[in-house]
Amino acid sequence: MRMSPHTAGTTVAPETAAAHPATVRTRDWLIVAAAAIVALIALYAVFVDNGNLVSATGSYLHEFSHDGRHLFGAPCH
Amino acid sequence: MSVSAQPTPYPLLPMLGRGLAAGGIAGLASGLFALLLAEPLMDRAIRLEEKRAAAETAAHTHSGHSGHSHAAEAEELFSRSTQHLGLVVTAVVAGLAIGVFFTLAHALVHRSAPRDDGRGWQRAMGLAGAGFLALSLLPALRYPANPPGVGDGGTVTERQGLWVAALVIGVLGMVLAHQVHQRLGQAGHGLPVRQSGAAAAVVATLAALFLLPDNPDAVPVSATLLWDFRVLSLGGHLVLWAVLGAAFAAPALRGQQRPADGEKPVARQTAA
Numbered sequence: 251m252r253m254s255p256h257t258a259g260t261t262v263a264p265e266t267a268a269a270h271p272a273t274v275r276t277r278d279w280l281i282v283a284a285a286a287i288v289a290l291i292a293l294y295a296v297f298v299d300n301g302n303l304v305s306a307t308g309s310y311l312h313e314f315s316h317d318g319r320h321l322f323g324a325p326c327h
Numbered sequence: 328m329s330v331s332a333q334p335t336p337y338p339l340l341p342m343l344g345r346g347l348a349a350g351g352i353a354g355l356a357s358g359l360f361a362l363l364l365a366e367p368l369m370d371r372a373i374r375l376e377e378k379r380a381a382a383e384t385a386a387h388t389h390s391g392h393s394g395h396s397h398a399a400e401a402e403e404l405f406s407r408s409t410q411h412l413g414l415v416v417t418a419v420v421a422g423l424a425i426g427v428f429f430t431l432a433h434a435l436v437h438r439s440a441p442r443d444d445g446r447g448w449q450r451a452m453g454l455a456g457a458g459f460l461a462l463s464l465l466p467a468l469r470y471p472a473n474p475p476g477v478g479d480g481g482t483v484t485e486r487q488g489l490w491v492a493a494l495v496i497g498v499l500g501m502v503l504a505h506q507v508h509q510r511l512g513q514a515g516h517g518l519p520v521r522q523s524g525a526a527a528a529v530v531a532t533l534a535a536l537f538l539l540p541d542n543p544d545a546v547p548v549s550a551t552l553l554w555d556f557r558v559l560s561l562g563g564h565l566v567l568w569a570v571l572g573a574a575f576a577a578p579a580l581r582g583q584q585r586p587a588d589g590e591k592p593v594a595r596q597t598a599a
Contacts, residue, residue, distance in 0.1 A: 274438055278339035282431055285343060289424035296417045298487055313404040316475070317369055318417025321361050321560050323472035325487045327480035 297324040337438040339430075346430030347423055349574035354422020357567035358415035365559040366411055369475055372552060373407070376476030379547065422567060429458065429571060436505070447579040455572025460529065461501040463564035466493040469536040472560035474552060479544050489539055496539075500532025 296315040312319075312326075319326045405413070437450050470490055478486070504525040511521040546553060 273336040274339050274434060275336050278336075282339055282343055282427070282434070285427045286431055289427040292420050292424045296420050298491070300483065309404060314410070314413040315417040316405075317361075317366065317410045317414035318358075318421070320369060320472065320475055320556075321365055321414065321563055322417075322421065323467055323470065323490070323560055323564075325470075325483055325490050326473075326475070326478050327483040 297322065300327075337434060339434055342434065343427070343430045345575055345578060346426040346433070348426070349571050349577075350422040350424070350426020350429065351419055352422070352574045353426070353567045353569075353571035354419040355415070356570045357422065357563050358418030360566045361414055361418065361559070361563045362411060365556070365563065366414065368552065368556055368559065370407060372474035372476050372548060372556070375548065375552075379476070418563075418567070422571070425458070425462075425567070426571065426575075429454065429575065432458070433575070448576040451576035452572040455568045455575075457501045457505070458571075459564065459568040461497040462494055463561065463568065465497040465500065465529075465533060465536060466490070467557075467561055467564070468533060469493050469539060470542055471557045473544075473546065474548060474556040476548055477544060477546050482543050486542060486544070489542070492539060493536055496532060496535050500529060500535070503532070504528035 295311055297319055299311050301309055301312065316326065318324075433451070433454055436454065440446070440450065470486075470493055507524040507528045508521045511524045516524075
């Protein structure tokens with residue numbers, strides 16, 4: 251377990267701090283990785299999808315985001 | 328006693344919240360910019376396209392005209408005003424998604440940086456500039472945005488592949504530029520050498536982008552309309568990245584000494 255800086259009122263030894271100057275909790279990395287996957291799907295949906303993501307949507311996603319695709323430079327038919 | 332490095336973990340989740348908020352604001356700003364300035368142009372382009380399509384249909388008298396008429400289809404599904412709304416929604420969704428990747432890149436590049444040195448603004452704006460180069464300017468130089476009326480439905484999959492390839496090359500190029508900058512620094516070189524090296528990496532990236540095949544489609548619109556549209560498109564990109572960087576850095580400006588939101592309050596041991 252990570253030592254909390256205020257444990258027992260002592261300061262973390264400078265060596266400890268220097269040894270882990272860039273710690274990020276693994277759980278946090280996983281959450282951000284999950285968010286990145288969702289973000290990638292969202293970008294695919296608005297900029298690339300032509301009815302493949304959810305077949306029922308047909309061209310709806312494409313046409314709804316039509317102007318955004320043109321403006322942000324995504325290829326449009 | 329000298330101040331030691333931050334013993335607390337990098338506050339990745341509060342940063343994610345900040346990245347999402349900044350991304351949403353940036354997307355909204357960019358969407359409104361486009362709504363006000365670029366939509367009149369797009370409406371004009373679509374009217375011209377309809378005129379062209381009508382002339383074409385008149386020329387080809389057969390009724391089974393299978394050429395994918397883009398304007399006609401757009402009209403069937405959504406009104407132009409719905410598509411105007413769609414532009415803003417698209418921009419906000421894109422902004423939120425980019426905010427996630429911005430947070431991730433910020434953590435990867437800057438997690439070791441001291442958090443209270445007052446350079447948060449420089450770091451966020453630098454990263455936003457890199458994002459603009461990687462995902463906006465460099466890909467746009469290879470595959471510039473086209474207004475409605477340009478684009479053949481038959482080549483859309485091919486063009487999407489090229490576009491995604493250009494985005495990937497842009498990002499890899501910026502990673503390369505950053506690595507060159509860092510390694511030259513570790514080797515003891517000064518800023519002139521480091522920045523020249525990074526600039527060379529950017530030029531090499533641009534050269535790599537031009538190894539990709541050309542956009543296969545013809546561009547049957549006037550040069551003035553095309554230029555205006557492309558400038559406004561890049562303007563929309565610029566607004567997105569600038570607002571993203573600024574909004575990401577802004578909370579730290581007013582609370583440099585305050586623990587980040589959501590972070591457990593930490594009793595900092597300073598010399599008592």
